[in-house]
Amino acid sequence: MSLQTFIKEFNYNIRLALPVIMGMVGHTLIAIVDNIMVGRLGSTELAAVSLGNSLVFIAMSLGIGFSTALTPLIAEADTEKDTDHIRSVFHHGLVLCAGIGLALFALVVFAQPIMELLDQPREVIVLAKPFLTWVAFSLVPLIIYQAYKQFADGLSMTQYSMYAIIMANILHIGINYVLIYGVWIFPKLGILGAALGTVISRIAMVVFMHFILLRQPQLKVYFQKFSLKNLKKEMYLKIAQLGIPSALQMLFEVVLFTAAIWLCGSIGKTSQAANQIALSMASLTFMFAMGLSVVSMIRVGNQKGLQDYKGLLSIARSVFMLTLLVEMIFATLFVIFHNVLPHLFLNLENEMQIQDTVEVIKIASQLLLVAAVFQISDGIQVVVLGALRGLQDVKIPMYMTFVAYWVLGFPISYYLGKYTELKAVGVWIGLLAGLTFAALFLYLRFDYLTKKLIRENE
Structure with missing residues (x-):
């Protein structure tokens, strides 16, 4: 591909990705706002939010991962101008996501006793339980919202989810x-107020997106003819064949990061709070790669x-290169400001907790x-994964990510975190290893x- 063509593709990719990125950054900001506001209450409260969210994120990964099956199916049908197929995917997807x-809400509520088995500080668990119940309920509107979002993204109408997230x-x-x-x-209400804020804003988000x-x-044509009688087993199965492996792939990654939260919590509440701060910042910049992953999925689809596979390869590579450039910029900023960013999350004026805060x-x-280093690998693996989803290739990537994260990455995290002086830093070195292997395999x-x-096709 010539330099001129690359620049043209870069410009188009950025225009398509920007609303998605803004929407995803806004989605992450909901959690970051919780962390910043709760962090002002103390490190124990911040650790409780981290622990509660860790279980919710596991469930969320399944729902969001499953919903991504809608986008490549709709993108392919959109190219073929098949209105009936798009409507069918959308309606079946809405019902599946609601269910x-x-x-997932029920699953998280019944899974609360798991917190007792994770070797977490007792005072953290006491605060986390009521917070977890309310945030778990917010999964219902969130996953329904995902059906609307993936539908709009598949039609390359990425701006509407951005509007919904800004409002939320x-x-x-x-x-x-x-x-x-x-x-x-x-x-x-303390951290319970943060949970209620999440519930109310997510309900408003799905209502806004619908209208x-x-x-x-x-x-309008896609909102017509909705009836349970028109829903067919064959379409449910088609969505599930893509959605289940995609959900499991996302689950493997999220559980890896959740295990990092639990490992850091077993080291101590200061390590757990520090992990939450670093994870919040890395998640924010990761949303840029996630936005480009959606672009990769749409355009490859x-x-x-x-059936233009040479064009497909050129477009995909242009998205990969753009992602690499963006993540390198963020890596540089993390290195420059690594001593400054943690101050945003903590109250340095609270003399009662000054020792914990400094640590x-x-x-x-x-x-x-x-x-700073691992987000480069994280960005590459997620954008390549988006391209593979656009090709509707999900089963082999699911196995690849499992091996990368759990056979290779997690053992490194566990050993370095529990048995060396690196502690929380060792946990993150293991995350870096897992993400790097995933990027290479994918x-x-x-x-x-x-x-x-x-x-x-030649």
Whole structure:
């Protein structure tokens, strides 16, 4: 591909990705706002939010991962101008996501006793339990929202999820402020106020998304003819064949990071709080790669529908290169500001906890240096994974990520975290190893498949 073509692709990819990135950054900001506001209450409260969210994130990964099956199916059908197929995927996806959201809520509530078995500080568990119940309920509207989002993304209409997330963040910040700290007539609820803010903002988000899409003239046709009688087993199975491996792949990664939270919690509450700070910052920058992953999935899905595999390969590589460039910029910023960023999450004026606060800042600054490197690998693996989903290749990548994260990465995290002086830093070195192996395996898989498709269609 010539330099001029690369620049043209870069420009298009950025325009398509920007709304997705803004939406995903906004989605991550909901958790970051919780961490910043709760961090002002103390390191114990921050650790409790971290522990509670760790279980919710596991369930969330299953729902969000499953919903990604809708985008490549709709993107391919959009290229073929198959309105009936798009409508069918959307309607079946909505029903599936609603059912999955309810099931995940129940699963998290019944899984609460697991916290007692994770060798976490007792005072952290006591605070985490009520927080967990409310945030678990927010999974229901969140997963339903994902069905709307993946539908719109598949049609390359990525801006609407951005609007919904912006609205949700504004609402979330306001509710958090009055309920966490007890402003005006509202009670001071602490971390429970943060949980209620998440629930209310996510309900508002799915309602907003429904009506903003319904008001678009070109989308009205997809909201028509909805009936349970029109839902077929065959379409459920088709979505599930893509959705289940995608859900498991995302589960493997999220559980890896959740295990890192638990490992850091077993080391001590300062390590757990520091882990949450570094993870919040890394998650924020990771959303840029996630946005580009959606672009990769959409555009590869479009090219698959056209059966233009040489164009598919060129487009995918342009997205990979853009992701690498973006993540290298963030890595540089993490290195430069690693001693500054942790201060955003903690109250240095609280003299009762000054010793813990200083320790948290020291550990978090070290973790950010590791995060600077691993987010490059993380960005590459997720954007290549998006391209593979666009090709509707999900089973082999699922196995690859399991091996990378759990056979190779986690043992390194466990050994370095529990049996060396590296402690929390050692846990993150293991994360870096797992993500790097995943990036390598997935790229080799994509390179093999695309070259095979090109040969078969010459």
